[in-house]
Amino acid sequence: MRLFTPEPLLVPRETMEKCIIDGYEVQPETLVYVNPWGIARDPETWENPDEFWPERFLNSDVELKGQGFSLIPFGSRGRSCPGYSLGLLTVHLLLANLLNFFDWELPSGMNTDDIDTEAWPGLTLNKRDALKLVPRICVKSPM
Numbered sequence: 001m002r003l004f005t006p007e008p009l010l011v012p013r014e015t016m017e018k019c020i021i022d023g024y025e026v027q028p029e030t031l032v033y034v035n036p037w038g039i040a041r042d043p044e045t046w047e048n049p050d051e052f053w054p055e056r057f058l059n060s061d062v063e064l065k066g067q068g069f070s071l072i073p074f075g076s077r078g079r080s081c082p083g084y085s086l087g088l089l090t091v092h093l094l095l096a097n098l099l100n101f102f103d104w105e106l107p108s109g110m111n112t113d114d115i116d117t118e119a120w121p122g123l124t125l126n127k128r129d130a131l132k133l134v135p136r137i138c139v140k141s142p143m
C-alpha cells in the first residue's frame with residue numbers, strides 16, 4: 001500500500017482562506033490536490049523509499065488511519081475512505097489464507113533483484129509488470 005497507493009491523487013479540496021503551505025502562499029478558493037503516492041515515496045520521510053521493505057513497519061509508529069501524514073492510503077481524518085475498515089479486513093483475510101495454505105517462491109532462474117517495482121500511471125496505480133510468484137501447496141503436519 002505504500003509503494004502502490006490505491007490512487008495517485010486524492011479528491012481535490014478548495015481552500016477557504018489564504019494560507020501558507022510549505023512556504024507557498026495559497027489564495028482562497030484554490031483547488032489543492034494531495035499526492036499520497038509522492039508522500040509514500042518521500043525520501044525525507046522514508047529510508048530507501050522505492051524499496052519493498054515491509055520490516056520497516058515493525059515497531060513503527062506509522063499508522064494507516066490518516067492521523068499522521070507520512071502514509072495516507074485511505075485519505076486523512078474526516079475525509080478518509082468509507083471502505084477503510086472493510087478493505088483492511090478483506091486484505092488481512094486474503095493474505096492470511098494465501099500465507100497459510102501456500103509456500104511462495106520466484107519462478108526458476110529469477111531472483112529478488114529481477115522484481116520490477118515500477119508503476120503504470122493512470123486513474124489508479126498498478127504495477128507496470130505483474131509480480132510473478134509460484135505457489136506450492138503447503139503441507140502441514142498434523143498436531
